[in-house]
Amino acid sequence: MVGSDGALPLPWLEAPLRAGLARSAHAILLHGPEGVGQFDLALALAQGWLCEAPAPFPPERRPCGRCASCRLVQARSHPDLMVLLPEALREALGWSSGEGEEGGERAGKAKPSKEIKVEAVRAAVAFAQTTSARGRGKVVVLHPAERINAIASNTLLKTLEEPPGAARFVLSCGAPEAQLPTIRSRCQSLPLGLPPQALAVEWLRGRGVADAAVLLAACGGQPLQALQWAGDGVDARQWRQLPDRVRRGEAAPFAAWPLPRLVEALQKLCHDALCVAVGAGPRYFPADAIAGGADPSRLTAWSRELARIARHAEHPWTPGLMVDALIDQARASLTTGAASRRDSRVASIHSGG
Ligand SMILES: [Zn+2]
Numbered sequence: 579m580v581g582s583d584g585a586l587p588l589p590w591l592e593a594p595l596r597a598g599l600a601r602s603a604h605a606i607l608l609h610g611p612e613g614v615g616q617f618d619l620a621l622a623l624a625q626g627w628l629c630e631a632p633a634p635f636p637p638e639r640r641p642c643g644r645c646a647s648c649r650l651v652q653a654r655s656h657p658d659l660m661v662l663l664p665e666a667l668r669e670a671l672g673w674s675s676g677e678g679e680e681g682g683e684r685a686g687k688a689k690p691s692k693e694i695k696v697e698a699v700r701a702a703v704a705f706a707q708t709t710s711a712r713g714r715g716k717v718v719v720l721h722p723a724e725r726i727n728a729i730a731s732n733t734l735l736k737t738l739e740e741p742p743g744a745a746r747f748v749l750s751c752g753a754p755e756a757q758l759p760t761i762r763s764r765c766q767s768l769p770l771g772l773p774p775q776a777l778a779v780e781w782l783r784g785r786g787v788a789d790a791a792v793l794l795a796a797c798g799g800q801p802l803q804a805l806q807w808a809g810d811g812v813d814a815r816q817w818r819q820l821p822d823r824v825r826r827g828e829a830a831p832f833a834a835w836p837l838p839r840l841v842e843a844l845q846k847l848c849h850d851a852l853c854v855a856v857g858a859g860p861r862y863f864p865a866d867a868i869a870g871g872a873d874p875s876r877l878t879a880w881s882r883e884l885a886r887i888a889r890h891a892e893h894p895w896t897p898g899l900m901v902d903a904l905i906d907q908a909r910a911s912l913t914t915g916a917a918s919r920r921d922s923r924v925a926s927i928h929s930g931g
Contacts, residue, residue: 579621579651584643586622588615588801589781590773595619598748599626599640603766605738605747607723610770612752613800617671617721619770620750624659624717625651627746647712657711662698662720665690694720696730703737706745715744723751723758731761738764772799782808789814796846796862812839821847821867825912829905837900838888844908845884851912852877872912880911 580586586595598606598619606623608616622641628651631642641648650656654673661673666689668674702718710716720726726734738747738761749765751758772778775794778801782790785805792814797803816831820843823831832840847868850860855874859865887904 579618579625580641580643580648581652582643582649587618588773590777591615591619591622591770594768594770595622595626596638598623598768599638601766601768604741604745605749605765606768607758607762607765608748608750608768608770609723610752611772611798611800613797613803613806614770614772615802616750616752616770617719620719620721620748621651621661623748624719624746627717628656628658628712628714630712630714647714658714658716660702660705660716660718662694662702662718664692664694664722664725666692667721692725694726694730696727696733699726699730699733703733706737706747707742710744715746718745718747719750720747721750722753723749723761724753726761735760735764773801775799778804792817792864795864798846798862807839818864818867821851821863821869821912824905824908825869827905827909829902832905833898833901835901840901840904841884841888844904845881845888847908848877848881848884848911852881869912876911880907883907 586592594608598608608619608623610616625641625648628647629641630645630647631637631640632645635642641651643652647656651659654661663671663673668690699720702720706716706718708716720734741747747765749761773781775791778794778799779790782794782801782804785808787793787805787808790804793804793808793812794801796812796814796817797807819831824844824847832843835843846862850863850868851872852874853860854868854870855872855877860868
């Protein structure tokens with residue numbers, strides 16, 4: 579959202595925010611790669627719609643960040659704004675003080691849900707039908723749209739089809755491949771692409787990330803992910819050294835990594851090794867970090883195997899063994915010459931055998 583200084587938290591959101599505010603749609607679907615700020619943009623849009631800045635403040639510059647409405651949004655207590663998030667995301671995004679939007683379900687049970695549940699969507703639909711407290715309509719922000727479960731999605735569709743009164747919906751979605759055709763067809767789509775590289779690097783530098791260009795490339799150009807990696811202790815030097823260490827079969831440096839991140843890093847390494855093997859430039863690693871000479875067909879097989887593992891990486895049975903096996907498999911795939919029988923270890927560990 580826009581702060582009291584009138585500035586967006588992420589400078590590259592300015593253009594898409596203007597594009598969104600220029601639209602008259604009652605429902606907007608923001609979509610694009612993860613890690614570029616869909617949620618921040620959704621909030622800024624909501625804030626812009628609700629902003630009460632009087633003349634001479636130009637309406638096309640909203641949200642102002644200073645009016646009573648903007649302050650209520652900043653305080654997360656605007657009576658005409660409802661933010662729907664999966665329980666698991668609330669705290670991370672600073673909205674942990676939710677008021678029973680999960681249908682009265684209390685914590686302490688199991689893991690916080692990663693889905694937006696039907697009770698929450700019903701509450702939002704009811705909210706949208708009530709009269710606006712401050713007279714500028716009601717706004718529901720729903721993020722991420724791909725986490726709406728099937729039943730909840732049906733509940734939402736009816737409302738998106740016939741929106742009540744002055745209610746508006748912003749749905750944001752960080753999974754470009756997410757299957758949301760029915761929701762898509764009822765919303766105006768607003769794509770949010772990767773920010774310009776120079777802008778993202780500057781922003782990361784401003785947050786103390788050293789060698790920001792390397793980490794930004796490592797994250798496929800997604801600055802929020804790069805910032806998170808930096809915060810988790812992944813630095814540019816470590817990233818540069820990763821291909822060499824993997825080729826030497828060193829598993830120790832990665833033992834502390836969350837498994838999904840290691841799998842993702844290996845997928846990127848595999849992608850780049852394949853690029854280099856066919857004479858193209860790497861995308862995620864510095865060009866001098868990737869050795870050529872790997873066998874493309876072996877890399878392709880490795881890539882398929884990594885994709886399969888990635889689907890289950892959040893629930894490994896034996897994370898420690900997985901790391902060893904993954905590095906083993908990577909080393910074998912990157913090395914020309916004698917094939918390794920150990921490739922099968924990942925598969926067998928993975929199937930629980
Ligand atoms: Zn305002």
